[in-house]
Amino acid sequence: MHPEPIDLARRLVQGRFPDALAVVLAGSTATGRATASSDLDIVVLIGDGGETRRETLRFEGRLVELFIHTRAGLVELFSADVAARRGVLQSMYATGLVLVDTGGEAGRARARAESDLRNGPPALKPETVETKRYGLTDALDDLADADDPFERLAVAGVVLNVAADLLFDHHRAWAGGGKWLPRRLLEADGERGGALLQGHRHLCETGDPVLLIDAAVRILDLVGGPLREGYCRTWRGVIESVAAGIGR
Template identity: 30%
Template structure:
């Protein structure tokens, strides 16, 4: 089947499958100009007759399509959950989305999404920062000490996730997962993002760890550096 233009495909899909919905937006990579050969259409649909939200994947008009279907209230729960996790997938899709259908509801929902994104994630407490320093230190020690290549690869993956989270959350930015790790870092600081990618790329190609270790220390240093000795999680309470 011939692949239609994404907006045309989304418009026809809504007209055929959700003709009575109150609104729909097309989001995702096709809207941002980042689509690849395997990209799908992400469509958020608002239908007041729906009793509960659902997500479905299907193929139509030559496109893989993912739909996120909500009534006029349920979407707020997913906005809140995404923001709590600091990965604002739904708010981002809605805020940047192209309007496919609107019966007077989309603008206010977009404003809700934009306000949440502008506010940023919840600020970490001092206790959380201490915990994160400890867990990063623990993984870094494993990384430095490991001599088994297969294990080093996956330790590095864990370290990349933890450090990216620390850098972004400590600076009030949203985090990412998968490809959005790099995108989120670029939104924060393109120079740092490139240093980060280069350090891990060098390790994966040659096994060289020094650049990763240097970046981790650089990130932790303003907040007290590595942490092991003296870390306590919970309370020491003894029965006597």
């Protein structure tokens, strides 16, 4: 790893957080994926009198994402990341480069993060899985019927995301969004996740939905198969967005 971003992170932290309890340089810089334009992701644990927040700034010409939290804030954020089935902050602590570790604070946070990651995310409720099955089935029907290329691409995005979420849940694997969606898909299930990604890419390149449909149907079969007639959901004051907005 090139030492420059590490030195830059240390200078930033020493100037802005001289009393930090723990500092971890995370993200692509810590994992060796960084490019010259990559931002720096820095996790900062501060004393209990501080404020838990996220802040973006530019330091010495480099874009920096700061994830700042107190001990209590860290507990809340870890719990929120588990509930969201993402484990983002846990991954930062577990895989990042420790720059500051006052009194073993970074080590304790890393141990808790690693424990959360080992335990995995909570399973989706059965009714949520059912709603996602229904939404994916509907989207696949739309995809098979779509003649408009823009509509086809839009629906393909729905298929990719909902099928991925069902596959993550099937394996009790951590979910991901953006660039983390393909990374975590391949970690969770290289065969089915890879087929889903290849099908989506093939559709984007050629307009042909067959590979994506086949890959998504294989995932549907893992969780009970397609769902159309017989689906019923009682109104409880909340719209389940997976099934909303994608009907024909």
